[in-house]
Amino acid sequence: MPETPARQIADDLRARIQSGDLAPGTRLPGEPALVQRYGVAKQTAANALKLLISEGLASARPGSGTYVREFRLIRRSATRRLSRTLWASGNSVWAADVEDRPLEVDRVHVREAPSPSWVAEALSLPEKEPVIVRSRRYVVDGEPVQLATSYLPGSLARGTRMAEPDTGPGGTYARLAELGAEPVDFVEEVRARMPDRDEAETLSLAPGTPVIEILRVAFTVEDKPVEVNRMLLDAGSYVLDYRFSG
Numbered sequence: 177m178p179e180t181p182a183r184q185i186a187d188d189l190r191a192r193i194q195s196g197d198l199a200p201g202t203r204l205p206g207e208p209a210l211v212q213r214y215g216v217a218k219q220t221a222a223n224a225l226k227l228l229i230s231e232g233l234a235s236a237r238p239g240s241g242t243y244v245r246e247f248r249l250i251r252r253s254a255t256r257r258l259s260r261t262l263w264a265s266g267n268s269v270w271a272a273d274v275e276d277r278p279l280e281v282d283r284v285h286v287r288e289a290p291s292p293s294w295v296a297e298a299l300s301l302p303e304k305e306p307v308i309v310r311s312r313r314y315v316v317d318g319e320p321v322q323l324a325t326s327y328l329p330g331s332l333a334r335g336t337r338m339a340e341p342d343t344g345p346g347g348t349y350a351r352l353a354e355l356g357a358e359p360v361d362f363v364e365e366v367r368a369r370m371p372d373r374d375e376a377e378t379l380s381l382a383p384g385t386p387v388i389e390i391l392r393v394a395f396t397v398e399d400k401p402v403e404v405n406r407m408l409l410d411a412g413s414y415v416l417d418y419r420f421s422g
Contacts, residue, residue: 181214182220182227185214200245204225225242230383232249232385232411248277249415250316254364257271260360264346265346277317278317278318282315282320286340288309291304291307295307295327306334308328310327312324313378321379321410326405338351357400359394359396361399362393365391368388371387386411387409389408389409391407392404
């Protein structure tokens with residue numbers, strides 16, 4: 177199927193961004209310039225710019241124009257970030273993703289609630305068994321990039337730092353290890369989808385930007401599930417890095 181004019185324009189601009197011809201922070205040609213150069217309608221030019229915004233390559237500044245995004249993509253190393261060496265040393269699993277970049281957890285909400293049916297099934301709990309629910313929003317370089325909600329068995333996490341906003345050095349996995357429930361195996365399911373209105377607003381997503389949804393279950397050496405974590409990532413801010421040994 178031939179590309180649409182909007183995609184052809186976006187392809188040209190994307191190539192210039194990736195080659196460095198259009199550096200981060202550079203203002204992209206506006207709609208009038210694209211109309212004149214490509215001989216297309218104004219709406220086609222607007223759609224081309226929107227495509228780059230939805231891909232995370234550009235950002236719109238109201239009243240000023242569309243600019244090459246200055247935000248550096250986060251390389252999420254699924255294997256490295258879950259290494260015991262990382263969290264056992266007191267670091268957050270996020271240390272593997274952002275290194276020395278500014279990271280803020282600007283919204284934290286912790287509560288105890290009956291487990292949803294899918295959480296109860298994942299944790300091998302009776303339906304509506306109480307769980308500790310930890311909801312967070314992560315901000316990197318001043319931009320919201322991820323929402324995460326963890327569910328932990330109430331009988332295990334109740335009365336511990338896992339039921340508090342600050343879980344302490346090493347985070348949840350270090351606290352689980354102290355209780356003899358150290359996570360050693362993980363299963364992640366990954367899918368891409370469009371966000372709902374609340375998700376798009378909370379992550380400050382441009383219209384048309386998809387999200388990556390990751391559902392992770394952590395297991396002890398006895399194959400007992402001790403945490404379910406549902407993560408929602410701004411697809412325009414991430415590269416997913418998976419490394420396997422044969």
